[in-house]
Amino acid sequence: MADRLYIFDTTLRDGEQVPGCQLNTVEKIEVAQALELLGVDVIEAGFPVSSPGDFQSVIEISKAVSMPTICALTRAVEKDIEVAADALRYAKRGRIHTGIGVSAEHIRYKFNSTPEEIIERAIKAVKYAKRFVEDVEFYAEDAGRADNEYLARVVEAVIAAGATVVNIPDTTGYCLPSEYGAKIKYLFENVSGIQNAIIATHCHNDLGMATANSIAGVMNGARQVECTINGIGERAGNTSLEEVVMILKCHKELDIETNINTQRIIKSSRLVSNLMNMPIQPNKAIVGRNAFAHSSGIHQDGVLKNRDSYEIMNPVDVGLDNNAIVLTARSGRAALKNRFEQMGIVLENGDLDSVYEKFLKLADTNKNIQDEDLLKLTGDITDARASRKIKLRYLQVLSGSVVPCSMVRLEIGGVEFTATATGNGPIDASINAIRTIIKDQITIQEFLIQAMTRGSDDLGRVHMQLEFNGTSVHGFAVNTDIITASIEAYIDGVNKALTQKQ
Numbered sequence: 233m234a235d236r237l238y239i240f241d242t243t244l245r246d247g248e249q250v251p252g253c254q255l256n257t258v259e260k261i262e263v264a265q266a267l268e269l270l271g272v273d274v275i276e277a278g279f280p281v282s283s284p285g286d287f288q289s290v291i292e293i294s295k296a297v298s299m300p301t302i303c304a305l306t307r308a309v310e311k312d313i314e315v316a317a318d319a320l321r322y323a324k325r326g327r328i329h330t331g332i333g334v335s336a337e338h339i340r341y342k343f344n345s346t347p348e349e350i351i352e353r354a355i356k357a358v359k360y361a362k363r364f365v366e367d368v369e370f371y372a373e374d375a376g377r378a379d380n381e382y383l384a385r386v387v388e389a390v391i392a393a394g395a396t397v398v399n400i401p402d403t404t405g406y407c408l409p410s411e412y413g414a415k416i417k418y419l420f421e422n423v424s425g426i427q428n429a430i431i432a433t434h435c436h437n438d439l440g441m442a443t444a445n446s447i448a449g450v451m452n453g454a455r456q457v458e459c460t461i462n463g464i465g466e467r468a469g470n471t472s473l474e475e476v477v478m479i480l481k482c483h484k485e486l487d488i489e490t491n492i493n494t495q496r497i498i499k500s501s502r503l504v505s506n507l508m509n510m511p512i513q514p515n516k517a518i519v520g521r522n523a524f525a526h527s528s529g530i531h532q533d534g535v536l537k538n539r540d541s542y543e544i545m546n547p548v549d550v551g552l553d554n555n556a557i558v559l560t561a562r563s564g565r566a567a568l569k570n571r572f573e574q575m576g577i578v579l580e581n582g583d584l585d586s587v588y589e590k591f592l593k594l595a596d597t598n599k600n601i602q603d604e605d606l607l608k609l610t611g612d613i614t615d616a617r618a619s620r621k622i623k624l625r626y627l628q629v630l631s632g633s634v635v636p637c638s639m640v641r642l643e644i645g646g647v648e649f650t651a652t653a654t655g656n657g658p659i660d661a662s663i664n665a666i667r668t669i670i671k672d673q674i675t676i677q678e679f680l681i682q683a684m685t686r687g688s689d690d691l692g693r694v695h696m697q698l699e700f701n702g703t704s705v706h707g708f709a710v711n712t713d714i715i716t717a718s719i720e721a722y723i724d725g726v727n728k729a730l731t732q733k734q
């Protein structure tokens with residue numbers, strides 16, 4: 233049986249330390265609930281002694297989620313531990329995470345102390361925390377730069393004092409993966425009683441090695457990884473949750489499993505990015521906009537022939553509908569033909585060559601090629617088809633405390649058709665009305681309405697995935713009126729489906 237790795241998410245603690253990323257309690261609950269659905273084992277909910285707001289958030293998160301352990305951070309200070317224990321009083325499973333710096337730099341400059349004194353403070357903190365909760369995690373801050381022999385003594389002492397988890401942070405993001413892996417191995421070989429605790433990694437990304445270091449730790453016996461969604465965190469950030477989870481999913485030979493429902497990764501990533509106002513860099517592994525986008529002709533042709541040519545992960549596994557084939561001046565005929573097919577236009581070989589020539593001229597000057605630009609390129613080919621397009625001419629809906637009802641007028645090939653229908657809501661009623669005009673069996677597979685920014689005067693963006701004759705098409709529309717946007721997105725999809733039929 234595969235070994236189990238515990239995922240300890242610290243988005244709401246280390247992630248929230250990022251300037252500008254502070255959340256209010258309601259937003260923190262929303263993130264915590266998303267983390268629970270994602271399947272994390274532990275949520276580090278805050279540092280309760282730091283402010284009344286953080287204290288209250290730990291209380292509310294403890295009430296709002298029940299599956300993950302709720303963890304509260306403290307210094308090796310009695311008051312911090314008491315406040316953390318109080319904040320965890322509603323947690324079904326509560327953990328106190330206490331600790332102290334163990335590197336020469338921390339002992340000397342931060343604490344003006346001695347190694348022996350620090351061990352005494354560490355033991356005292358763990359024993360004090362044990363008075364309140366059974367599950368006590370100890371962090372040996374700056375373990376990455378600490379002397380391994382001394383670190384082993386600290387780890388042995390805190391396990392003997394009752395620590396259930398011992399965290400070995402590379403606080404400054406300094407270690408090389410080989411060095412960090414060797415550190416974990418050293419502890420397993422030199423600490424008596426190490427089997428009584430779980431060893432955890434907590435790696436920072438100052439040199440871009442956080443994920444590599446965490447995986448090196450896991451390969452040497454660590455069984456908890458501390459990480460954040462999108463890798464956010466103090467300075468250059470933390471190990472990113474999605475990277476660790478997908479590495480283990482891709483590298484089956486490591487034989488290590490997590491409890492993460494990977495199909496919720498993108499949703500969780502976007503939620504955190506939106507709430508924390510922290511954009512995701514487009515090339516960010518797993519969750520960046522370009523992580524599953526192919527933009528050069530050779531790659532696009534390869535992927536269209538067989539995904540395995542250039543994809544090591546299935547985008548569906550992380551919660552995307554599909555990969556993206558992005559048209560650029562580096563694209564070839566295969567990608568262009570594919571995009572037209574998605575729009576419902578099948579180009580014959582002769583047509584394809586002439587459209588491709590025009591496309592290259594456009595793509596050399598225009599970085600952002602829209603479907604509308606492509607349609608213009610096909611000129612005469614699509615003119616005849618466009619004249620048969622369905623257009624929404626009029627829409628009136630009745631909703632509120634009545635049976636929702638809709639009147640729709642469509643223009644098809646220059647002729648107008650009007651229909652009315654009821655439904656379980658105004659959108660359902662409008663689609664029922666359209667279905668009385670267009671008889672083809674087109675079903676809705678996915679329907680997504682999103683506010684583009686915030687506020688009640690916002691634009692609503694609608695994406696509808698429709699199924700017709702066994703193939704999927706996508707309809708899009710944007711409008712300040714979300715009912716109109718929904719119906720326009722449906723008609724956009726229907727037009728694409730019916731063009732395919734022609």
Ligand SMILES: CC(=O)SCCNC(=O)CCNC(=O)[C@H](O)C(C)(C)COP(=O)(O)OP(=O)(O)OC[C@H]1O[C@@H](n2cnc3c(N)ncnc32)[C@H](O)[C@@H]1OP(=O)(O)O
Nearest residue numbers: 249279281282283306307308309331332333342343373403
């Ligand atoms: C590695 C990490 O700790 S990551 C977590 C970092 N997160 C935070 O710092 C956010 C929460 N922090 C805070 O709200 C505040 O810093 C508080 C409430 C903890 C402390 O505030 P203050 O009492 O004003 O102290 P201040 O922040 O100026 O200095 C930190 C003090 O804690 C001490 N300290 C730091 N880490 C530890 C520790 N792990 N155990 C014991 N004492 C510690 C420092 O030595 C310093 O003490 P000193 O004033 O006697 O020199």
Ligand SMILES: CC(C)C(=O)C(=O)O
Nearest residue numbers: 371373374401403434
């Ligand atoms: C509190 C500890 C775990 C920490 O954030 C660090 O060492 O980076």
